[in-house]
Amino acid sequence: MDQFLGDVFPHLLPENQRILPHVPSVCANLSSMPLPHLKKYFTIDKEGLEMDQFVKTLFKQLLKSLPGLSRPTEAAHTVAILEEVSE
Numbered sequence: 001m002d003q004f005l006g007d008v009f010p011h012l013l014p015e016n017q018r019i020l021p022h023v024p025s026v027c028a029n030l031s032s033m034p035l036p037h038l039k040k041y042f043t044i045d046k047e048g049l050e051m052d053q054f055v056k057t058l059f060k061q062l063l064k065s066l067p068g069l070s071r072p073t074e075a076a077h078t079v080a081i082l083e084e085v086s087e
Contacts, residue, residue: 019068019069019074020074022081023081023085026058026078026082026085027085029062029065030058034064034065038057038058042057054082054086055079055083055086059075059078062078
């Protein structure tokens with residue numbers, strides 16, 4: 001039965017589960033503890049960070065607390081979410 005449910009709902013399959021599945025999960029992991037450490041990166045340039053710098057900065061911070069993000073599929077998924085946040 002589980003196999004058939006996976007055909008209908010592929011996001012429920014174990015191999016499709018993500019450490020950070022959506023924007024709210026990213027925001028929750030960038031809570032009040034890491035945010036003060038990130039301030040210096042966002043105040044370097046008065047115009048702010050470009051998207052690639054923004055993504056790189058936040059990804060590095062997330063990676064410190066979630067080492068599983070170093071797996072290629074997790075990294076790609078997380079980068080896509082961070083790009084969505086930056087738009």
